[in-house]
Amino acid sequence: MSSERRPSGKHHGDLRRVLEETALDLVAERGVHGFALAEVCRRAGVSVGAPYKHFADREALLAALAAHSFREQHRRYEAAIATGSEPGEQLAAFAAAYVRFAAQERTLFELAFTAGLDKSRYPELMDTGTALFDMLMPIARTIAPDENDAFDLLVRIAAAAHGLALLTDQGLVRPGRDTSEATEEQAARSARALIDEARTAHPR
Structure with missing residues (x-):
């Protein structure tokens, strides 16, 4: 499932997939908080009671989409770090x-970080994150x-990449150019700088 895919037909035999893909379309159009569960049902062509076979409420549907986002991130980051063997370059690739x-x-990214979900209610969401x-x-x-130092390094690298992603999305990094x-190289450079700093602080 990707934010670019659309449900093809009313495949009610695969109701969960249809509901998730329809909700993903609505998030792409209107944002995480811009639709109701009843609207998902109307667009998917199912009864308003159909989602409750799989999701307790709208938040549970969003949690399923956010969990998918984290799984997809995991797959992509794993592939990125597999391209190298030197730890610093692996983290820069991440x-x-x-x-x-x-x-x-963009839609999956938004779902992962702006849905405002209570992760304690959704074990899968917590586990995938x-x-x-x-x-x-x-x-x-x-x-x-x-x-603790390793965790701090990882948080700082992720925070730098996250901030750069948000600034780029808002057109605040080299606006008007295909960048x-x-x-990506700027994110890698920021990671390398943090890694060099950590290595200086923790020499072998």
Whole structure:
């Protein structure tokens, strides 16, 4: 499922997929908070009671979409870090992939970070989000062996990439120019600077 896909026909035998894809379309059009569950039903061509076979409410549907976003991020970041073997370059590749995901999948990015969901209510959502850090922490620990320092490094890299993604989305980074590759390289440079700082603070 991607933010660019559309439901093809009324495949009620796969109701959950149809509802998720329809909701994703509405998020792309109107934002995370711009639609009601009844509208999803109307557009999908199902009864207003149909979603409750799979989702307790609108928030549960959004949680399913956000969990999908985190799984897709995990897949892309895993592929990015697999392109290298040196830990610093792996984390730089993660930072570049982060801003690439934000640019290519704006709807999924918005769902992951602006839905305002209570993660304690949705174990899958919490687990998929945590899995991203679990994948990256072993790499960060090769640079900053202390658990807290490694976590701090990872948070700072992610925060720098996230901020750059938001600034780019608002047209505040080289406005009016096609900057996808330049922005990815800028994210990688920021990550490398933070990694160099961490290595200086924690010499081997």
